[in-house]
């Protein structure tokens with residue numbers, strides 16, 4: 001099988017008869033802990049994974065932008081000026097281009113909106129990040145495109161600014177109300193380290209995870225139940241958090257601490273209270289995980305991962321039976337900790353395991369899925385890896 005880099009380069013050659021001027025790529029991510037805290041201005045701890053989305057790019061002589069992907073039948077081509085008519089997409093409605101194309105075109109639009117001078121460009125995309133699995137193929141396509149255009153359009157933006165460009169594309173061009181975590185992980189990833197991100201200040205600190213030294217691995221269990229962020233549940237959870245913050249009279253749930261929860265319980269209805277409690281306790285778990293990693297290493301964070309999953313299952317109610325089964329089977333088979341990762345309603349779970357337990361945990365998860373009549377999950381290991389960059 002050819003690599004994503006070869007596929008993207010070939011696709012560009014088919015499109016333009018010209019060689020790529022350069023190839024850029026950005027990774028997917030898993031979130032070690034800190035779910036739905038990003039848009040509440042809280043804390044997250046993701047890391048970039050080895051799977052990447054690649055953009056092979058060449059400049060054009062005219063003022064048009066064309067995007068192609070190995071995942072799409074047809075390229076999409078528009079005039080650069082037309083981007084400003086296509087976007088932003090009206091809240092709650094579908095983009096006026098094929099949805100996948102709204103990611104790369106949205107990045108081009110967001111750069112123009114930021115005052116960057118644009119010029120005609122062809123972009124060919126290929127990827128080995130599983131799509132819709134909660135591993136953030138969306139931030140990977142945004143990060144690869146943003147990195148390419150940043151250089152070819154001479155924008156000179158730093159990594160945090162490019163992450164903001166990606167989020168703006170996803171929020172306003174695609175219309176998915178996601179936070180900044182995925183884009184920051186894709187831009188800032190480093191090998192063997194997680195990114196401890198304060199989503200209010202966007203201050204990011206690299207935290208060594210030390211998996212290899214401890215003889216541990218992270219297993220990803222992709223349930224292949226596909227989620228759709230831009231619809232329903234995600235929007236509803238976000239609204240609950242905003243309602244909770246308003247009723248508690250704070251700017252965001254970041255400003256509520258675990259010692260405020262008793263009062264919150266008296267002020268809020270049951271559902272809103274449980275949504276709030278997830279965010280507040282999850283923020284604390286991120287802080288605890290960072291401290292534990294620094295003081296005791298990765299073997300000590302298992303209970304925090306398990307508590308995070310329980311909070312998402314019971315309080316935030318974003319898990320699904322397949323994710324619960326993955327987590328329970330992994331822990332029963334000896335995983336140190338496990339939790340769903342990503343926005344929820346499907347997607348993937350992660351399990352922290354001893355390196356020599358990979359076979360046993362994988363087999364146990366597969367057996368549990370079969371016994372429940374679920375489709376076979378895709379199971380693979382990941383290591384914390386580098387962020388977006390230029391490949392050739």
Ligand code: ADP
Nearest residue numbers: 069071100127131132133134135136137138141
């Ligand atoms: P996730 O980020 O968890 O993979 P999302 O729903 O946020 O899931 O993003 C997936 C969407 O991003 C896809 O449905 C598609 O529109 C777009 N996308 C991601 N990768 C690619 C790609 N390589 N080519 C075309 N579109 C892509």
Ligand code: MG
Nearest residue numbers: 136137138139
């Ligand atoms: Mg996504």
